[in-house]
Amino acid sequence: xxxxxxxxxxxxxxxxxxxxxxxxxxxxxxxxxxxxxxxxxxxxxxxxxxxxxxxxxxxxxxxxxxxxxxxxxxxxxxxxxxxxxxxxxxxxxxxxxxxxxxxxxxxxxxxxxxxxxxxxxxxxxxxxxxxxxxxxxxxxxxxxxxxxxxxxxxxxxxxxxxxxxxxxxxxxxxxxx
Amino acid sequence: xxxxxxxxxxxxxxxxxxxxxxxxxxxxxxxxxxxxxxxxxxxxxxxxxxxxxxxxxxxxxxxxxxxxxxxxxxxxxxxxxxxxxxxxxxxxxxxxxxxxxxxxxxxxxxxxxxxxxxxxxxxxxxxxxxxxxxxxxxxxxxxxxxxxxxxxxxxxxxxxxxxxxxxxxxxxxxxxxxxxxxxxxxxxxxxxxxxxxxxxxxxxxxxxxxxxxxxxxxxxxxxxxxxxxxxxxxxxxxxxxxxxxxxxxxxxxxxxxxxxxxxxxxxxxxxxxxxxxxxxxxxxxxxxxxxxxxxxxxxxxxxxxxxxxxxxxxxxxxxxxxxxxxxxxxxxxxxxxxxxxxxxxxxxxxxxxxxxxxxxxxxxxxxxxxxxxxxxxxxxxxxxx
Numbered sequence: 001x002x003x004x005x006x007x008x009x010x011x012x013x014x015x016x017x018x019x020x021x022x023x024x025x026x027x028x029x030x031x032x033x034x035x036x037x038x039x040x041x042x043x044x045x046x047x048x049x050x051x052x053x054x055x056x057x058x059x060x061x062x063x064x065x066x067x068x069x070x071x072x073x074x075x076x077x078x079x080x081x082x083x084x085x086x087x088x089x090x091x092x093x094x095x096x097x098x099x100x101x102x103x104x105x106x107x108x109x110x111x112x113x114x115x116x117x118x119x120x121x122x123x124x125x126x127x128x129x130x131x132x133x134x135x136x137x138x139x140x141x142x143x144x145x146x147x148x149x150x151x152x153x154x155x156x157x158x159x160x161x162x163x164x165x166x167x168x169x170x171x172x173x174x175x176x177x
Numbered sequence: 178x179x180x181x182x183x184x185x186x187x188x189x190x191x192x193x194x195x196x197x198x199x200x201x202x203x204x205x206x207x208x209x210x211x212x213x214x215x216x217x218x219x220x221x222x223x224x225x226x227x228x229x230x231x232x233x234x235x236x237x238x239x240x241x242x243x244x245x246x247x248x249x250x251x252x253x254x255x256x257x258x259x260x261x262x263x264x265x266x267x268x269x270x271x272x273x274x275x276x277x278x279x280x281x282x283x284x285x286x287x288x289x290x291x292x293x294x295x296x297x298x299x300x301x302x303x304x305x306x307x308x309x310x311x312x313x314x315x316x317x318x319x320x321x322x323x324x325x326x327x328x329x330x331x332x333x334x335x336x337x338x339x340x341x342x343x344x345x346x347x348x349x350x351x352x353x354x355x356x357x358x359x360x361x362x363x364x365x366x367x368x369x370x371x372x373x374x375x376x377x378x379x380x381x382x383x384x385x386x387x388x389x390x391x392x393x394x395x396x397x398x399x400x401x402x403x404x405x406x407x408x409x410x411x412x413x414x415x416x417x418x419x420x421x422x423x424x425x426x427x428x429x430x431x432x433x434x435x436x437x438x439x440x441x442x443x444x445x446x447x448x449x450x451x452x453x454x455x456x457x458x459x460x461x462x463x464x465x466x467x468x469x470x471x472x473x474x475x476x477x478x479x480x481x482x483x484x485x486x487x488x489x490x491x492x493x494x495x496x497x498x499x500x501x502x503x504x505x506x507x508x509x510x511x512x513x514x515x516x517x518x519x520x521x522x523x524x525x526x527x528x529x530x531x532x533x534x535x536x537x538x539x540x541x542x543x544x545x546x547x548x549x550x551x552x553x554x555x556x557x558x559x560x561x562x
Contacts, residue, residue: 114232119281
């Protein structure tokens with residue numbers, strides 16, 4: 001049986017890139033390009049020296065995967081980008097979206113995250129790491145940082161989508177799952 | 178029959194996308210946010226198809242599917258999985274429980290329609306109430322023909338119509354065009370190499386969007402075998418080369434179910450005008466006869482009391498035209514519509530030659546005819562004893 005250590009950095013990068021690109025192309029007709037990668041870090045309790053750098057209001061979607069490999073992915077979208085994504089996916093004008101409220105935007109970002117993490121983990125499942133998705137949840141806020149438990153490996157990928165930025169924060173449980 | 182499609186997904190976003198995708202089709206979308214709601218709705222509404230997500234709170238999609246398939250009343254409802262849970266082994270395991278298709282998110286709306294269209298005979302919905310399009314409305318006609326001269330001939334011949342004739346030379350371009358546009362009518366040349374016309378016909382019919390689009394076959398008059406084959410396959414109409422453009426135009430109008438009445442019947446102020454064209458063929462007579470009574474009644478209904486039958490463009494008379502005119506005049510009389518005739522010298526003189534038409538009296542122009550209504554009714558009415 002393959003172990004998680006056998007998954008190379010480049011495979012993680014390709015897998016997450018393909019997932020983000022596929023979802024944004026299919027659902028929104030947008031092209032995503034990987035801008036920057038911060039590769040595998042296990043801090044063993046020391047403070048993170050590279051938290052996700054964010055500015056302004058954020059809408060963050062998160063979906064986990066549990067099975068032969070376990071972990072979760074946070075997708076960070078600036079609030080204006082989140083609105084943009086929701087109005088595109090739902091075919092609503094900015095005014096209609098305003099009327100529908102933040103809940104609808106949250107749901108759209110949740111679904112976008114669900115699809116992205118699904119595409120990511122389905123590729124890994126086909127490589128011998130079956131796992132299941134969890135139900136999405138959403139965080140909203142500004143000026144915050146998420147710090148996972150010390151035994152997690154963290155990888156951060158920054159994508160450029162038009163004039164917007166998308167950050168994918170991949171946290172994996174290390175060792176035997 | 179209006180189909181019912183049940184979408185079971187905890188994401189409102191997905192349910193909205195599904196609703197949006199089916200908006201232009203004749204079906205109702207029912208929604209449920211988890212497996213429990215989904216089962217309840219399935220029992221109550223008996224949907225024709227279920228779109229099922231997997232990861233949901235309360236009851237997930239796999240459990241709902243298992244329960245559905247073990248219920249004799251529900252197990253026949255076709256299910257398409259629509260979920261981000263993919264992966265070969267997973268898909269195989271779920272497929273074994275009994276699903277008709279498996280769509281892994283992300284998905285395009287067209288793909289969803291296409292897969293559902295393989296299970297349900299989805300019909301595109303005409304926007305708003307069934308209003309017949311008129312001959313003056315724009316329409317898109319796709320011509321797939323490997324000989325540019327023929328495309329040009331059709332474009333030239335129909336250039337007086339508001340129709341946009343889009344010509345392509347290969348089936349590939351034809352399919353490409355159909356995926357990006359929804360033509361109102363398609364003309365395919367049977368001379369395309371290697372029976373490509375029939376392959377294209379099948380592909381167009383398989384696409385939900387163009388399932389009911391009229392498709393004409395274009396074939397040389399003497400090629401009887403090809404014509405027969407086209408008829409068997411189900412082409413809406415066979416156009417023979419050399420192309421007779423007026424005939425083609427009238428067949429297109431008929432196939433698109435266009436209201437051609439405005440060609441012959443118009444309102445000029447408070448006067449109802451029936452106009453016959455220069456070449457009033459048998460087809461035209463048939464068309465005019467179809468519209469005649471409803472159109473005159475409609476005019477009378479709106480308060481019109483005067484009518485002009487305008488024959489100044491007409492080249493000559495024949496029995497069909499005379500019969501049509503007699504019917505028209507009789508209809509006017511029945512509805513107490515005051516009417517008069519306009520004709521050119523040729524028509525006036527031809528009328529003298531027939532027993533039925535000998536006493537008809539004509540005005541020289543529409544203006545004269547309209548002015549005549551100002552006088553007493555007895556003067557305005559030509560003698561039609």
